[in-house]
Amino acid sequence: MSERVFSGATRIESVPGNDRGIAYGDGVFETMRAARGGIAWWPAHWTRLQEGARRLGITPPDPAFVRAQADELLADDDAVLKLIVTRGSGGRGYAPDAGAAPTWVLSRHALPPAAPAAGVVLRWCSTRLALQPALAGIKHCNRLEQVLARGEWNDPAAPDRDAFEGLMRSVEGDVVSATAANLFVLRTGRWWTPRIDRCGVAGVCRRWLLDDLDARESRLDVTDIETADAVFLCNAVRGILPVARLGTRTWTPHAQVAAARERLAQANPAFSAINPETT
Amino acid sequence: MSERVFSGATRIESVPGNDRGIAYGDGVFETMRAARGGIAWWPAHWTRLQEGARRLGITPPDPAFVRAQADELLADDDAVLKLIVTRGSGGRGYAPDAGAAPTWVLSRHALPPAAPAAGVVLRWCSTRLALQPALAGIKHCNRLEQVLARGEWNDPAAPDRDAFEGLMRSVEGDVVSATAANLFVLRTGRWWTPRIDRCGVAGVCRRWLLDDLDARESRLDVTDIETADAVFLCNAVRGILPVARLGTRTWTPHAQVAAARERLAQANPAFSAINPETT
Missing domain, CATH: 3.20.10.10 (D-amino Acid Aminotransferase, subunit A, domain 2)
Structure with a gap:
């Protein structure tokens, strides 16, 4: 597993302790299948993420930048790609800050073992x-x-x-x-x-x-x-x-x-x- | 706001991107009031956290160690103290790992402004x-x-x-x-x-x-x-x-x-x- 963490358009080392993802699960995610660098259903995944973010009032990062980072991380491999987008850092308290830069985590994982052929x-x-x-x-x-x-x-x-x-x-x-x-x-x-x-x-x-x-x-x-x-x-x-x-x-x-x-x-x-x- | 992040008994810089807190909101928290270093209802807070962790199958950190770290962070001030305990790092997938060291975040926050006297x-x-x-x-x-x-x-x-x-x-x-x-x-x-x-x-x-x-x-x-x-x-x-x-x-x-x-x-x-x- 390898991963990249970002705040808005800035790459960061790891997730700040005051991230609303940790505090409240205040985010959305996608789990995708990549084969030889292609990402199956990328447009559909992005559309769903964007729609979930809209309903929660979270501002998603720039899709072209996310995709470019994903492509680098995948390096043409067959893998599972996970993207988490949280509302970003926040103070104490539930009130969402409309101006917060989203935190997002891209991670690459090995393909799961094959399921039994008989079902x-x-x-x-x-x-x-x-x-x-x-x-x-x-x-x-x-x-x-x-x-x-x-x-x-x-x-x-x-x-x-x-x-x-x-x-x-x-x-x-x-x-x-x-x-x-x-x-x-x-x-x-x-x-x-x-x-x-x-x-x-x-x-x-x-x-x-x-x-x-x-x-x-x-x-x-x-x-x-x-x-x-x-x-x-x-x-x-x-x-x-x-x-x-x-x-x-x-x-x-x-x-x-x-x-x-x-x-x-x-x-x-x-x-x-x-x-x-x-x- | 100042904070400390731990994995089990080890202090760490910030939260790993693969923490289950971020991925699933897989954790519990307490928000406490500290006055001159004392923490109001500390035993009751710890009991509730422990009971919530038990119901979710999360192993809480050592309470004496958490309290010692909280006391250091509070430094006898009047403040709000927040403690988040997550199930810790995990791979992709919902299955909880019984052996994972919990990630926990202690943070100190300013007291909120006084509420209106009239209610x-x-x-x-x-x-x-x-x-x-x-x-x-x-x-x-x-x-x-x-x-x-x-x-x-x-x-x-x-x-x-x-x-x-x-x-x-x-x-x-x-x-x-x-x-x-x-x-x-x-x-x-x-x-x-x-x-x-x-x-x-x-x-x-x-x-x-x-x-x-x-x-x-x-x-x-x-x-x-x-x-x-x-x-x-x-x-x-x-x-x-x-x-x-x-x-x-x-x-x-x-x-x-x-x-x-x-x-x-x-x-x-x-x-x-x-x-x-x-x-």
Whole structure:
């Protein structure tokens, strides 16, 4: 992992102790996949970051400068690129300072290990997502719910401790997403994904798939997932991840999932290398 | 403002860019009042921090070492002391690392200006608090709701732009707290404060007052506040702040509030200097 930290357009050593990112999680982030220097969906990532920053009243840095720094850091490698943008340094107190220069951190990480070719195993998380329309959709830095949920299966006594991901429900019981991925299910010949109007993150890969699959957004309950004909997770680092098992329910590989992965790999070559079949 | 940053027991220059505080708001904090080197309610602050850290699975630093560093930083001054404890550095991904050394930031800030002697003006915030029992009560670092709420009256067109604080309701409409203070109301001869079992922070001053006033916790709605005989805010920096106005509703000083402030000043001399009457 290597990283660069900036305040506005100035490179700095590390993050000041009075940064509002540390104090309040007062920022937004993007996690992207880079292949041979290209960044998959860069325009979509920047658009989402900008929209989240707008809703929070954070001034993002100059996109051309960020991209130039990212390109230098990536050095044409295959990697995961993470960008965090916080509201910048601030005094004590919640009042946001409209004039603060944003702090931003670019970091390069190794690609994750390939997911199992037969599909991933999921579990149900007990930690629920609160309903907060003011923050729904934004990839913001208030992620304690996800940290608690992901921590559930660190416990040696946890069932399905080897699960790849956990599904999270809202406090009202509807299924929203995995801790770090969106969710699609095939039902009655059509693809569905949970609405993210009350909680959850509007994933960049999810957005691509909504169009590609002509999928519909809906509230989905536990039974809707467990009785689906096919289930997959998606995010901008791993692309499409077929699901093989959730609790006692198992799924065999589905032709429609394979076809969607093929289309994704063709549209975005970064994702051809990480299909389990080919690694 | 001056500050010290640590990783476990080692002092460091500033916060690493890969700290989970920045990435996820993955931490807890305390804001304390120091008078002539003493720290009001230090044991209660540490107990709350420890309990919040326990619920989040964060290992707090050694309390004696933190206190020694705080005493050095305070140098017998009257000041506000803030302590942030994050889960420490981490890779990419939500999974918490049980072995990570916590990052912690101690900072000293000037005392806030005295509040108006006649009582403070409040406004209603539109930003609502989501219901999340897993995080309720904890003074954690996921504070975007408070940042958004406090930002509402930065807008030059906002009503009551000179308000001292804003009251926040949950998504269900019950009144929970101000953005950075708890709330007590006098009704039918008894003191009440909102329950903080679904959202809100279990304030240290609130805890003291629950005992001192033999107050009860309850769900309170907007009408319960507006028709109260007396209203005050409280936190561990300012003590008790009588409320003079909320929207069109005004209150005159109330003998029971003055008496509570007198008892607080006697129990905790740090708060005698900041009573509006005496500054």
